[in-house]
Every structure is written in C-alpha cells, then in structure tokens.
Amino acid sequence: MDPVLVFALIGLLGIGSQWLAWRFQLPAIVLMLAAGLIAGPALGILDPKATFGDLFKPIVAVAVAVILFEGGLTLNFRSLRDAGPAVMRLVVVGAPLGWIASTLAVHFGAGLSWETSLVFGGIMIVTGPTVIAPLLRQARLAARPASILKWESIVNDPIGALAAVLAYELIVALNTTTTFAQAAWHFGSGLAVASVLGYVGGAAIAWAFARGKVPEYMKVPVLFGSVLLIYAASDYVLHESGLLAVTVMGIYLANAHLPSLTEIRRFKEHATVILVSGVFVLLAASLTMADFANLSWRTVFFVLSVVLLARPLTVFIALIGTGLPFREKLMVAWIGPRGIVLVAVSGLFGTQLAELGIEDGQGLTAISFALVAGTVILHGFSMAPLAKLLGLTSANTPGLLIVGGSRWATNLAAVLEKAEVPVLIADRNWFRLRTARSSGIDVFHGEILSEVAEHTLDLNKFGLILAATDNDAYNALIGTDLGPEFGRNQVFQVGRHDEMEGKTALPVTLGGRPFGPGTSYSDLSEAVTQGASFRLTRLTEAYDLSDYRAQHPDAIIFGHLGDGGLTLLGDAVPDTLPEGTRLLVLSHKSDRGEGAAESVA
Numbered sequence: 001m002d003p004v005l006v007f008a009l010i011g012l013l014g015i016g017s018q019w020l021a022w023r024f025q026l027p028a029i030v031l032m033l034a035a036g037l038i039a040g041p042a043l044g045i046l047d048p049k050a051t052f053g054d055l056f057k058p059i060v061a062v063a064v065a066v067i068l069f070e071g072g073l074t075l076n077f078r079s080l081r082d083a084g085p086a087v088m089r090l091v092v093v094g095a096p097l098g099w100i101a102s103t104l105a106v107h108f109g110a111g112l113s114w115e116t117s118l119v120f121g122g123i124m125i126v127t128g129p130t131v132i133a134p135l136l137r138q139a140r141l142a143a144r145p146a147s148i149l150k151w152e153s154i155v156n157d158p159i160g161a162l163a164a165v166l167a168y169e170l171i172v173a174l175n176t177t178t179t180f181a182q183a184a185w186h187f188g189s190g191l192a193v194a195s196v197l198g199y200v201g202g203a204a205i206a207w208a209f210a211r212g213k214v215p216e217y218m219k220v221p222v223l224f225g226s227v228l229l230i231y232a233a234s235d236y237v238l239h240e241s242g243l244l245a246v247t248v249m250g251i252y253l254a255n256a257h258l259p260s261l262t263e264i265r266r267f268k269e270h271a272t273v274i275l276v277s278g279v280f281v282l283l284a285a286s287l288t289m290a291d292f293a294n295l296s297w298r299t300v301f302f303v304l305s306v307v308l309l310a311r312p313l314t315v316f317i318a319l320i321g322t323g324l325p326f327r328e329k330l331m332v333a334w335i336g337p338r339g340i341v342l343v344a345v346s347g348l349f350g351t352q353l354a355e356l357g358i359e360d361g362q363g364l365t366a367i368s369f370a371l372v373a374g375t376v377i378l379h380g381f382s383m384a385p386l387a388k389l390l391g392l393t394s395a396n397t398p399g400l401l402i403v404g405g406s407r408w409a410t411n412l413a414a415v416l417e418k419a420e421v422p423v424l425i426a427d428r429n430w431f432r433l434r435t436a437r438s439s440g441i442d443v444f445h446g447e448i449l450s451e452v453a454e455h456t457l458d459l460n461k462f463g464l465i466l467a468a469t470d471n472d473a474y475n476a477l478i479g480t481d482l483g484p485e486f487g488r489n490q491v492f493q494v495g496r497h498d499e500m501e502g503k504t505a506l507p508v509t510l511g512g513r514p515f516g517p518g519t520s521y522s523d524l525s526e527a528v529t530q531g532a533s534f535r536l537t538r539l540t541e542a543y544d545l546s547d548y549r550a551q552h553p554d555a556i557i558f559g560h561l562g563d564g565g566l567t568l569l570g571d572a573v574p575d576t577l578p579e580g581t582r583l584l585v586l587s588h589k590s591d592r593g594e595g596a597a598e599s600v601a
Helices: 003-024 028-042 048-072 077-082 085-092 094-110 114-123 129-139 143-176 180-210 216-237 242-254 261-285 289-294 297-318 326-334 340-355 359-389 407-418 431-438 451-456 472-486 521-529 545-551
Strands: 399-403 423-427 443-445 462-467 491-493 532-538 556-562 565-568 582-588 596-599
Touching: 003 028, 003 048, 003 261, 028 261, 028 289, 028 359, 048 143, 048 216, 048 242, 048 261, 048 340, 085 094, 085 143, 085 297, 094 114, 094 143, 094 297, 114 143, 114 340, 114 359, 129 143, 129 359, 143 180, 143 242, 143 326, 143 340, 180 216, 180 242, 216 242, 261 340, 261 359, 289 359, 297 326, 297 359, 326 359, 340 359, 399 407, 399 565, 407 423, 407 431, 407 521, 407 532, 423 431, 431 443, 462 472, 462 565, 472 491, 521 532
Parallel strands: 399 423, 399 462, 423 443, 462 491
Antiparallel strands: 532 582, 532 596, 556 565, 556 582
C-alpha cells in the first residue's frame, strides 16, 4: 500500500477512535486497540513494517521522543510539593516499589528475561493519565481519592518513562561492553551526555523565550524543532541517549516558569494526542498472528499478578502513615489502569532490546497491549460500582461552577442548590462573596485559574462552568482556558458588552457559549434590582413549554433541569421539553403561571 495512504488511514483510525470514544463516553484506548487489530492482523489492510521498512523504527522513535518530552513538561516540582503527602509518598516511595514489584511480576508472571522485565517494569510505573481522567469523570469519585489518582498518574508519567530509559541504558551498557568498568563508564557517559544536552536545550529555549528572542507565533515551531534537534544530537553523540535528553529538557522547561508555557503545553498536548493515536494504531496493526500465539495462560497470570499483587502492595506500603482511611487506600490500590504511553515506549524498547540480542524483547508490544486491555476493562467497569460500594462517590448530579459573586449569581446558585444541584461560586474578591456566604452557598475565594484551585477544589462534581463577572475579557479567558478540560459545550459566559463594537470586540473564537440569549452582566444585574429572580417552573402534561411561553413572553429561559441533570441553554431553546422538566427562567415575581414554580428570593 502507498505510504501516504497508510499515513492517512492510521490518522483516520486513531483520531476517529478518539472522537468515537468522546461521542459515546468509552475508553479511547480500547477503540484504538480494536481499530489497529482489525486493520492489521485481522483483515491485513495495514502492514506498517512492510510499508515503511527501515523507517518504521525512526517513525516510532521520534513520536515517542515527543511524547516523553510532553510528559516531562508535566513534572513541575512546585506542583509536586503542593499535591499532598499521599501523592508524595506514591511518587517517592511508590515509584521505586512499583518498579521492583512490576519487574518481578513480568519476570515470574510472564516469564520474560530479567533484562526485558527491568525495562518493562520501569514503564509500568505509569498509570495512564489519559485513561485515569475519563474514568474519574465517569465514576464521579470523591475529591481526595480522585485527586490522589489524578496527580499520581501525572507525576509518575515522566518518572516511569525515565525509569525505563535508565534501565534500557544500563542494559545497553552491560550488553555492549566486556567488563563492568566499561559498562559503568558507558552508562555514566550516557547519563551525562543526555542530561547536559537536555539541560542546555531547555536553558536555551527558556532564555530565548523569556527575553523575547522568538516571536509568539514561532515559539511552538521553534520548540518542536528544538526537541527533534536535541533528540538527534544526543543520539548521534551517544546511541540511544536521545529519549533521556528530551525528557530532561521537558522537566527543565516545566520548572522554568515561562509565561508562555501554558500555550506551549496545550499545543504539545494536542500534538501528543495525534502522535499517541498514530503510534498506538501503528503498533497494534504491526502485530502478527504469531504474536498472539505466543500469548498464553502466563499472560493472564501476569495481568492478574499486576492488578491483585503488585499494585495493591505498592500502594498500601507507600501510604503507611498518611492517615488515609482504609476504604480510600483500597480504592487507590485497586485503580491503576495502564495507558498509551506504556504501549508506545515499550513498543520502541522491545524492538531495540531484540536488536541487542534479547529475543523476548520483541514480545513486549503484545504483552503491553494485553496489560492495557486487561487493566482498562477491569478498572473501567469496576471503578464506579466500587466507589459506590465504598461510599466514595461525589454528587450524582453534575453541578455548576459560577465564577463571579454578584447578587444575581447568588440568586441563581440558591435556586439550583434548593433543587439539589451542586453549586460553587468563585471570586477573587472576598467582599463580593459576602451574600453567598451568608446564604450558606459554597464559595471559593481566589483565582479559579490558579494551581491552588486546581489542587484544592473537587472539580469532578462540576459538569458546567459559567463565567459571570463584569469583565468580558476575564470571562473569555475563563471560557478559553477551561474549555478544553470541561468541553467547550459545557462552558458558558454572560453576554459581552462589546459585541456591537466591531473591530474592537473580542474575537468570537475566544470564550464560552452565550448564557441564555446572550444577556449581559449589567442587564442581569438591572433585572434583579428591579425585582426579577431566577426560578424553576415544572412543566406538566397540561402545562407544556408553549403554554409557558404564551403566558410569560418576557421571561428569559436559561436552561432546564431533568433526568439528565442541569442543562444550560444558549440562544436556541428547544421547541418541546418532556413532562416533568423544570425550566430555569429569569422572571418577575408578579409573573404567575399554572406550572409549579420554585424560586428563591
């Protein structure tokens, strides 16, 4: 098959699987695995090794280098200090213990050599941040165990990759030299070359970006090119040291406190999604029937030993003395799905181990797929029931996070809270929160976009965001920043004052969806001052949406509450809504209808 067509097909399968996973709320990794296996060994449509030949390994290596660099960008030491003692213990104590336990599980469970087990055990430290996040959203896990699992996966992502790289460098040193002294020299020089080049590359980028030596529109391309340059240069100076160099470079930049790092990281995340999807499908399609024939009962035993022994022992030992309740420790100990990074890195190292003469290294790709599929299925289907059984679930109804402590926002929050919808009002001004505090509504005093908010707030129970301050630019910033995390369809902002100002208005591509018909902050404040208030009105068989509209032509419909929870509306209101739905409207107290009105003054 034509290589260009193969690239297109791999992109279609990878990104298409990601989209289907989002559309139907399924684990993306399972769909990508199925797509690769069907297109590859099942139907024979894709045969990447035959198509790309000698380029197959470099393609995977460069993609893995970018993935590891992006992983290094997440390792902010200040964030690690703020993550809490439980996460610190899982990183400082749990990562080495997990490496040892996983190595033993691979060697005695799967029957692989010590060399292969040591490399694979290192990358098994990674618990799959791309898998954990959607599982936490679906299970609606309570704040503390959800935070522990999230931060463990984020911090251990580069640490696990780093462990695998170090293990591989050690094995290369031992297998390419004749004496221990030579091996030690080779290993030490590899660490030194990679560390120096990674440090120099990161320092050069930080210096150039901080001093304006690179224009904003070129920062991402320059960074991307620098990653490839450092990887290639390190590999040229000392073979196979490039992956370590780009990981060090990423870690340096993560702690350089660059103002533009957020935008850079977001682009790298997007690039990583594309690369990870492509590599995952590429590796899955490159499997053969012989690879599956090599899987046996020992593979099942290996997966079970990881899930039932290695992971629980690591977590329980690491969390000794943290004061966490047993049920929370049990939850963290059970949940440890492996993700795409494990497959990508092990697929590359498996090929390289085989080239060193360690034959069972070639089987790493198949066994890594088995581990990913096993853990994702086991943990994906059991997480929500176990959380419910242990009493560790967050609110059942996805809540609303309101940014801005105005009088009308407090009124809105009070109405929703009465309907048992979780609500939180956040504001940087303590004085503006006084009405919400006196009403008993949950508040957050501080910057909602800060790391403190990210670390301390239980954002899992909020499915909707409303940017409701009197500053259009700040509302747009909230919508733009939180849109990728919550989904742009779930982020709203009050109508902009500058929408009619032509060229001076903010671009429509920034910010969230309009709240209702785009009513501005000042219009909402004026309406509440004149006696209007938010209320919930229940629709019945005898009093439907058309009846309500006919009786209340001036009322503004902002959303509705039904079996699916709270739904906020933009400027388009459905023609009909089911019986029993409660309309969220802004109307005056004098407005009375036949529906059951529930309001809070």
